[in-house]
């Protein structure tokens with residue numbers, strides 16, 4: 001399990017001031033005091049609107065940037081001190097079409113990325129063969145990536161993300177810009193990676209229905225803080241109307257909008273659908 005406790009990240013920007021050409025220092029508190037867990041065999045979602053701090057969070061969890069404060073462990077090992085050990089056990093895939101060499105074939109891409117992990121030649125060839133099968137690109141393995149459809153490129157991205165046999169896979173907007181059929185294929189693949197192959201998956205997505213379909217547990221991030229957490233059922237429970245009133249099930253999207261508005265004190269979340277009592281920010285701790 002990956003466990004983050006009280007993680008924060010502040011970016012320090014040095015900007016030139018117009019006055020006397022002096023440098024001004026500006027601090028951006030991108031993520032503040034977040035605690036979360038990513039268990040193996042489960043899909044954990046991090047949802048939030050643009051600028052909420054999702055990318056900063058995922059990059060800290062993947063040891064690509066160092067937290068300003070807080071602790072991060074992987075299977076009990078300090079991930080900040082042992083970031084090279086951590087990087088061997090994690091991989092990250094972003095949506096879009098970056099990170100692939102277009103003139104190379106699928107096989108050549110995987111061979112290149114595998115060589116970066118120092119995997120032996122024989123083992124690498126076997127792994128590439130299996131991965132191409134897993135993502136359904138066996139027949140297209142010798143075609144240059146520039147001739148692939150968007151869905152094929154994304155499947156190859158997933159194969160690239162699995163080349164080091166990571167225990168944890170971070171997916172940043174994995175179905176961005178894909179049509180519904182291809183997105184469905186990718187979602188099925190993500191589901192099987194967690195449920196059949198035991199990977200710990202962290203997913204960020206703008207598509208709420210995708211989170212609803214895939215995520216075992218969801219963290220809602222806004223303005224750098226976790227403002228709610230829970231299973232989708234627990235999140236929906238926050239706004240469930242109390243007994244003797246007509247209960248109308250809200251979509252997860254409606255629930256998330258209400259959670260964000262309420263956290264920002266914008267009123268809409270305070271309507272009759274609010275649940276009773278205590279900590280409104282947490283569906284389940």
Ligand SMILES: Nc1ncnc2c1ncn2[C@@H]1O[C@H](COP(=O)(O)OP(=O)(O)OP(=O)(O)O)[C@@H](O)[C@H]1O
Nearest residue numbers: 011013028030048049050051052053054055056057
């Ligand atoms: N390298 C950086 N230097 C300075 N500020 C940054 C940097 N990266 C992110 N930020 C700022 O930190 C905040 C959180 O950004 P982040 O990219 O983590 O959010 P996000 O939820 O991933 O947004 P999006 O969905 O738009 O990608 C924003 O205010 C952003 O401008």
